[in-house]
């Protein structure tokens with residue numbers, strides 16, 4: 059089967075190549091999914107799980123991409139809850155071969171059923187009265203965070219690059235800050251900071267958290283704490299109930315995942331490498347619903 063693989067950690071995105079890989083084996087409680095659409099995370103080539111399995115053994119050549127939407131084609135021994143032919147979506151394990159391939163093996167518990175009227179390209183994106191500051195508000199994760207925060211009635215301040223302003227405001231952010239030009243300290247105190255950038259932006263944001271407030275970052279373990287608040291490093295966990303909830307919001311028109319670009323599998327390396335990203339998430343279309351491959 060065709061897949062995108064990496065072998066050399068030092069090669070960066072230049073090491074992403076289209077490779078002929080063996081069809082995956084379904085372990086106990088796995089399903090094999092025929093991938094229709096796949097998502098990846100910028101920076102995943104730096105994650106240890108891209109290069110080693112859970113006991114720490116080299117697992118190259120490895121297949122990156124950990125978000126998928128597709129159809130179940132095979133069940134492993136003991137697998138329950140899903141059936142062959144079912145449309146599904148969800149994340150794959152970080153330390154196993156991922157979704158940038160025609161087929162992938164995933165634990166069934168990672169996946170949720172996908173209703174017939176939700177497009178695979180959109181589903182591959184879903185992989186979660188206070189004031190919340192959301193960094194990277196037009197990006198893959200931030201654009202979903204803005205919408206979920208608005209749904210629970212929060213006042214949302216979004217940040218990003220100047221070009222992201224219209225997208226962030228269109229998603230429901232009440233205020234937008236251009237991190238290259240505006241002064242972050244002008245935001246004033248907020249109840250929650252949601253950070254996807256890390257580094258200096260994360261450090262400067264801790265000062266904005268009001269007493270009792272929370273700083274959540276998904277970018278890196280925080281090295282600084284808000285004075286009278288908490289700092290949390292959040293790492294996503296597969297959760298079928300939450301995925302189902304997201305799919306229901308999508309069907310009800312309450313969530314609008316921004317698909318920035320849809321590219322074929324053969325263009326994965328340039329999609330990873332793109333310096334200036336389009337807003338939202340870039341999706342790799344591996345095959346269409348009829349089974350035709352996209353090269």
Ligand SMILES: NC(=O)c1ccc[n+]([C@@H]2O[C@H](COP(=O)([O-])OP(=O)(O)OC[C@H]3O[C@@H](n4cnc5c(N)ncnc54)[C@H](OP(=O)(O)O)[C@@H]3O)[C@@H](O)[C@H]2O)c1
Pocket residue numbers: 099100101102193194195196197198199200217218219222237238254255259275276277292293294333334335337338339
């Ligand atoms: N912990 C977890 O479970 C978890 C899960 C998913 C993702 N992540 C991590 O979260 C991060 C974001 O993921 P994503 O998929 O949302 O990425 P993304 O789609 O690239 O979104 C990040 C957004 O932030 C903007 N941005 C980054 N640095 C900036 C800066 N210095 N000033 C202004 N804007 C800036 C980006 O703009 P540009 O494109 O112009 O830079 C982009 O719009 C990644 O590091 C990823 O590894 C962690």
